[in-house]
């Protein structure tokens with residue numbers, strides 16, 4: 202036997218961690234119920250999903266045009282646009298901006314794109330202390346952990362762990378009261394907001410016609426991070442565009458509902474350019490960093506539709522695999538069904554070849570995805586690309602199986618063998634065995650097939666009964 | 668002549684047997700049903716005959732190649748598609764008790780053979796005439812499934828994820844709820860995966876196992892012992908898991924329930 206892969210090891214550890222499994226089960230089911238309830242309140246949820254999918258698809262198909270328009274509008278409104286072909290370039294651009302302003306302390310609103318490029322590490326290395334201001338991300342940061350969900354980074358943590366982390370960081374008194382815990386974090390972060398000189402945010406939607414950035418948060422930290430500091434850096438993937446301002450409501454209706462079941466996130470911030478002369482507040486500079494990092498290569502291929510994703514996290518909440526293995530087992534910034542597509546596509550299929558295979562293709566993700574990405578179908582397409590790297594034995598077995606199935610005689614012979622040669626462990630059920638048999642019976646028994654298969658039954662009596 | 672608007676089973680009741688035999692159906696039983704659940708195949712045959720079909724079983728059939736297709740082995744799946752298409756070519760309509768195999772034929776055969784001029788049309792023809800069993804009953808034979816079901820014990824159900832193209836969890840729910848004396852015990856989550864997923868269950872038993880456990884927990888908590896599940900793969904997984912845990916759950920395809928309710932087969936306990 203070969204040694205288990207790193208992925209399999211992580212999976213085994215994850216499913217054995219009862220506390221995390223329970224926390225993730227509870228949270229994901231809760232969100233699914235909330236999502237279903239809030240979607241029911243829309244007059245025609247299906248039509249809105251269809252429209253959202255079409256708008257995104259249209260934007261992707263005309264991305265160069267909309268990017269050009271977006272860049273022109275951002276610049277017209279006084280912002281500065283930077284193109285980053287890859288993660289390294291993006292990190293350098295942002296570190297340079299920080300250096301140019303002598304930044305020592307930066308705040309950051311939650312952004313998966315910044316996780317993708319591991320921005321915090323780069324900033325810390327450049328001597329810029331960067332504080333996460335989303336409560337969940339803040340806990341992750343002070344606990345030296347990693348987010349395990351794209352919307353709810355601490356979905357894997359319970360209240361005790363959160364309390365302990367806050368005590369350690371802020372020196373506050375231990376409490377498990379949610380409101381008190383939030384108040385402690387709030388006080389701590391307010392002070393940081395007061396002192397910081399750079400704010401980094403992600404972007405939920407970039408509006409091409411106006412150069413507007415739309416940032417959705419529940420805690421207002423997106424608004425604080427984009428207005429309080431002197432400089433605002435907004436990092437966005439090039440796929441985040443929508444054509445017009447009037448397209449936004451379609452997505453705002455779906456984003457929060459899909460994520461948490463809210464009709465709208467608590468704060469929806471629209472930013473067009475930096476502070477104008479007669480504005481009372483706002484940043485003096487706005488930098489928009491457009492990140493490619495593998496995206497433009499996807500645009501023309503069979504996987505383009507993954508770029509429709511609005512990172513709502515609904516597919517994670519719906520996924521029975523995610524529910525059982527949690528986010529960390531995926532070994533990637535993007536976990537869950539969409540992660541199993543995006544990670545291999547953006548970060549290399551060879552290293553992440555297992556992710557697309559670790560799915561039962563049940564399609565629960567596709568049912569909830571607000572932009573109707575055919576996740577199971579695309580997972581299969583990725584499997585096609587990794588078939589050659591499958592273990593030799595497996596490939597040989599599939600070829601042998603195909604040869605067996607190509608002839609009804611051989612097929613009937615396989616049936617005969619199964620019904621006679623499987624070891625009977627208990628009243629007609631089998632257990633254990635080599636290779637696939639052992640794997641199948643890892644968690645379930647295998648019924649020994651009846652000696653009379655359907656085709657025998659047909660031949661012997663069913664065919665001429667009328 | 669059968670009046671155009673008369674459903675075949677109404678016609679049968681009115682005695683037009685000869686014409687009815689014109690509704691010819693080839694059964695695509697699927698490899699799992701053939702091997703593990705012959706009773707389901709028998710039930711399908713009897714129910715189709717009851718509603719006026721002449722059923723043929725093309726003995727050249729084996730497996731549609733779904734396991735290979737789902738694992739990304741397109742070439743192997745296409746090879747099996749190419750041999751399956753001619754087997755069913757002579758028949759007017761094809762009916763299968765498995766929704767996932769129906770999808771394989773209806774959706775994936777044409778995809779797999781899209782670039783092969785020799786096969787493209789034949790694949791499309793087979794796709795167009797293949798029906799999942801309950802869809803065939805409803806759409807081609809105008810049968811109200813719920814109206815023919817009756818149960819003498821509480822019943823629950825497992826909705827197979829891959830049935831979504833044929834029917835939804837609500838449809839399954841409604842058929843069963845429509846049955847006579849049906850004491851329907853709805854599982855807490857009406858469309859939760861059983862963890863099967865073809866080769867996935869063999870590739871990642873560490874993940875498939877907990878998924879199966881979640882689903883079984885739901886079904887066992889429903890209070891019913893009879894579980895309606897219309898997909899051989901799911902049943903194989905769920906029944907195996909139930910047996911391993913000593914859960915007193917029994918599994919039946921809706922075809923078996925129909926055959927029993929209509930008095931076409933002895934009830935199995």
Ligand code: SF4
Nearest residue numbers: 510511513514516570
């Ligand atoms: S793939 Fe769909 S469901 Fe998943 S995060 Fe993206 S938009 Fe949401």
